[in-house]
Amino acid sequence: MDGGPGGQHSGPMETFESLVRAEFTPKTTYLNTASTGLLPARTVTAMHTAVEAAAVGRPTDMFTDVEESRASYARLTGVPVDRVAAGASVAVYSGLIAAALPEGAEVLTAEGDFSSVVNPFHVRSGLKVRTVALERVAEAVRPGTALVAVSAAQSADGRIADLPAIREAARVHGARTYVDASQAVGWLDFDADAYDYTAAVAFKWLFCPRGVTFLTVPGDLGGLSPVFAGWVAGEEPWDSCYGPVEELARSARRFDESPALFSYAGARRSLALLEEIGVAAVREHDLSLAERFRAGLGALGHAPVPAPGSPIVSVPGLGHRQSALSGVGIEVSDRAGNLRAAFHLYNTPADVDRLLDALSG
CATH class of the missing domain: 3.90.1150.10 (Aspartate Aminotransferase, domain 1)
Structure with missing residues (x-):
C-alpha cells in the first residue's frame, strides 16, 4: 500500500x-x-450520506452495500460468497438451525455461553439440550449428538473454545457444528469453511453498526429450511414482492433477513477497512x-x-x-x-x- x-x-x-x-x-x-x-x-460518513440522501428523496443504492458487505465478510472468513446470508441477529439464525433439527435431536452446548447461541435450542420443543463446561465440549460429543453449538470465544471472559478438537469430535460422531464467532471474527484467524454453520454479529470486533449479522452455511445449504423467507430471499428479489416467492435464492441468500439498509451502508466501509x-x-x-x-x-x-x-x-x-x-x-x-x-x-x-x-x- x-x-x-x-x-x-x-x-x-x-x-x-x-x-x-x-x-x-x-x-x-x-x-x-x-x-x-x-x-x-468512513463508516459514519457513509451512514450520514445515506440518511441525508434518503431525506431528500434520492436514496443511495444500499442494496449494493449489502452485497459488498456480504462479499467482504466471505473473504474475511474464507468461504465462497454464495454461502453467506445477511441478517440482523444471531438469535434468529440460531432459531433457524434449531427449527431444522429432527424431533429428539441432541444439541451439545457450553455452560454459560451467550444466550443468543443457546436459548433457541432450549425453547424449540422436542430437542435434548446437553450442557457441559467449555473445556469438556469436545470430549462430550457422543454417538447420537446431532449438533454442537458453541461460541468461538466466550463473551463473559474471553475463553477460546478448542475448535479443532470440537470439529474432529463432531466428524467422528457424525454431528454438525455451529459456531458463533461474534467475539472472534475481526481478530481471530477464523476459517468458517471448517464448520457446518457459523454466525456473527458485526457490531463488535468488525466495528460495524448494529443491525448487521452474517450466517455461513455448507455448500448444500445444510438442510436448513428458509422458514422466515421474504421477498429478499427470492432468486430475483424484485420479482418476488407479491404472493409466494416463486423461486428461492439458490444460494445462502435464501436465509437473508430484510436488511437494515443504513447499517449495511456503514458496514460495507467498516469491513473494507478491516480487509485493508x-x-x-x-x-x-x-x-x-x-x-x-x-x-x-x-x-x-x-x-x-x-x-x-x-x-x-x-x-x-x-x-x-x-x-x-x-x-x-x-x-x-x-x-x-x-x-x-x-x-x-x-x-x-x-x-x-x-x-x-x-x-x-
Missing part, C-alpha cells in the same frame, strides 16, 4: 497506525469492544495489549480468568469498579462480578497503563 510523502511505500506498522489514527478518534479510554465496537470515520489493515495485524496488536494488561494485573496481585490468546480479559472480583472507572473516562464492563476489558485496534499501550493505574488506586 502506498503512503507517506511522495507516495512512498510505508511499512506495515506505519500503515496500521496511520489508518487507525485517521479512522478512530475515541474521547475516552474505550476498552469495551466485547460489548460494542467503535465506528470508523488485515486481520493478522489486528490480532498481533490486540493480543499484545491484552498480554500487557495481564502482566500488569499480576504485578497488582490480581489473577484474570485464564484465556490465553484472547484480547478479552476478565478479572474476578473487580466488576464493582466499572461505574467508577466509567466516571473517569475508562470504559469496561461488569460481567457477573468480573471486570471485563477488551482490547482492539484503536487501543494503545497508554490505554492499558491508564486502566492499570486506576486499578492500583
Whole structure:
C-alpha cells in the first residue's frame, strides 16, 4: 500500500497506525469492544450520506452495500460468497438451525455461553439440550449428538473454545457444528469453511453498526429450511414482492433477513477497512495489549480468568469498579462480578497503563 510523502511505500506498522489514527478518534479510554465496537470515520460518513440522501428523496443504492458487505465478510472468513446470508441477529439464525433439527435431536452446548447461541435450542420443543463446561465440549460429543453449538470465544471472559478438537469430535460422531464467532471474527484467524454453520454479529470486533449479522452455511445449504423467507430471499428479489416467492435464492441468500439498509451502508466501509489493515495485524496488536494488561494485573496481585490468546480479559472480583472507572473516562464492563476489558485496534499501550493505574488506586 502506498503512503507517506511522495507516495512512498510505508511499512506495515506505519500503515496500521496511520489508518487507525485517521479512522478512530475515541474521547475516552474505550476498552469495551466485547460489548460494542467503535465506528470508523468512513463508516459514519457513509451512514450520514445515506440518511441525508434518503431525506431528500434520492436514496443511495444500499442494496449494493449489502452485497459488498456480504462479499467482504466471505473473504474475511474464507468461504465462497454464495454461502453467506445477511441478517440482523444471531438469535434468529440460531432459531433457524434449531427449527431444522429432527424431533429428539441432541444439541451439545457450553455452560454459560451467550444466550443468543443457546436459548433457541432450549425453547424449540422436542430437542435434548446437553450442557457441559467449555473445556469438556469436545470430549462430550457422543454417538447420537446431532449438533454442537458453541461460541468461538466466550463473551463473559474471553475463553477460546478448542475448535479443532470440537470439529474432529463432531466428524467422528457424525454431528454438525455451529459456531458463533461474534467475539472472534475481526481478530481471530477464523476459517468458517471448517464448520457446518457459523454466525456473527458485526457490531463488535468488525466495528460495524448494529443491525448487521452474517450466517455461513455448507455448500448444500445444510438442510436448513428458509422458514422466515421474504421477498429478499427470492432468486430475483424484485420479482418476488407479491404472493409466494416463486423461486428461492439458490444460494445462502435464501436465509437473508430484510436488511437494515443504513447499517449495511456503514458496514460495507467498516469491513473494507478491516480487509485493508488485515486481520493478522489486528490480532498481533490486540493480543499484545491484552498480554500487557495481564502482566500488569499480576504485578497488582490480581489473577484474570485464564484465556490465553484472547484480547478479552476478565478479572474476578473487580466488576464493582466499572461505574467508577466509567466516571473517569475508562470504559469496561461488569460481567457477573468480573471486570471485563477488551482490547482492539484503536487501543494503545497508554490505554492499558491508564486502566492499570486506576486499578492500583
